[in-house]
Amino acid sequence: MSGPDEWSANANKAVTISLIQQGAAAPLEIANFCPKFTYPIFGQEEQIFGYQNLSIHLRFTAHDLLPNLEVTWDQKFKTIGDVKADDIEGTLRDWLSPSMSRFVLETRGLANLIHQAAFGKTLSYLSDIQDDGAGDLFKPPGEKITSYKIKDQRFEVWRGRLVDPAVRRILGRIQIFIPFFIEGGSFLNLEEQEFSLERWSIFFLYEKLSHKPLPHSSTYSFIGYSTAYRYYFYDQDTPQTLTLTTSKAYPKQAPFDFILPIQTPPHHPSRERISQFLILPPYQSQGHGSRFYGALVKDFLANPIIKEITVEDPNEAFDDLRDFCDLKRLRENGTFEHIKINTNLSMPRHGKLPTSKIIDKALLQQQRIHNKIAPRQFDRLVEMHLLSTVS
Ligand code: ACO
Incomplete structure (x- = not known):
């Protein structure tokens, strides 16, 4: 009988994520990478037991991030007593199904949890996206706030609000990136009441291709995203009584840590806190993080309501990026x-x-x-x- 090692797979290597371009031809894979962490999903050891030659392939369309999961293996461990193969499908379902179950139903891919016996479902995902003419018309949700160029490539930063269903749809599809790439990061609850959703701004970074890679495909390709939320800010020079009349849910006099909805009257001071910030691995260390952070800061500086910009639990890499960008800005602005x-x-x-x-x-x-x-x-x-x- 073979040993347990033969049936164990390193989850960080078994999982592959790819971005694909849809269009009226066979889909084109434009990026392929592995997660940095899988322990929040598969446990501290980041091992999956019970399969030989295991492959867990998560595909996302590059423009609207429609997901599909395909799990394949050569052999599965036969249950012996209490010892059985890990339930990959069951484990991932918790993470892939964001709290908003209606989003899961909307996404054709998430329902396609498949293994060898049902391989047809991935084929149908691939043919669905091939027939999807909507890619032609796709624009990232929200409004474009800036763009930049690196060599001949153009990139755009879009800002949306979490109250917008189109923003929630995309965010629901990519929240799996948080356990994969941001240590200690947590999922946003997309089912919160409107009052809570209003406090969140979501920024998307897309490459804007100069031509369609395939007939009817989108010219937008996802690079990264960031979330930020708005807190009440105590300011000695500004009257502190909040008289928000739009909803009975708002307290008349806000406590200092009160989280402000976006639509507050302009004179109410607030603190913007960057919560999650991610550039997908194939695009890291090329200057996107710095430019994207710069775009967020410029947007916050231009907004008179925002009095202070903060970051929630930055890691070392983000601290470096922030120090570098802030120092450069303060040097340049005198x-x-x-x-x-x-x-x-x-x-x-x-x-x-x-x-x-x-x-x-x-x-x-x-x-x-x-x-x-x-x-x-x-x-x-x-x-x-x-x-x-x-x-
Ligand atoms: N000269 C010298 N150093 C520079 C310059 C410059 N002109 N410009 C940037 N820097 C440095 C930074 O210190 C850093 O160094 P490195 O890439 O050589 O290691 C690098 O250049 C970062 O610059 P960018 O290329 O602009 O950043 P990148 O696109 O790689 O984004 C980020 C950085 C956001 C940390 C990315 O790697 C990432 O998403 N990582 C995974 C998720 C993550 O850790 N997110 C932050 C979590 S904390 C939070 O979410 C609040």
């Missing part, structure tokens, strides 16, 4: 020209030299507020800048 250290000071014999003597703290605060950066991040940036000027 912020650091205002900030000077007083070098004509002698250290006191006892005790510490107060920071206020070294640097003008009121000026620092003014610059921080002007740039809408949270206190800790602004202090870090000033420190990084000052260190970089030490010769």
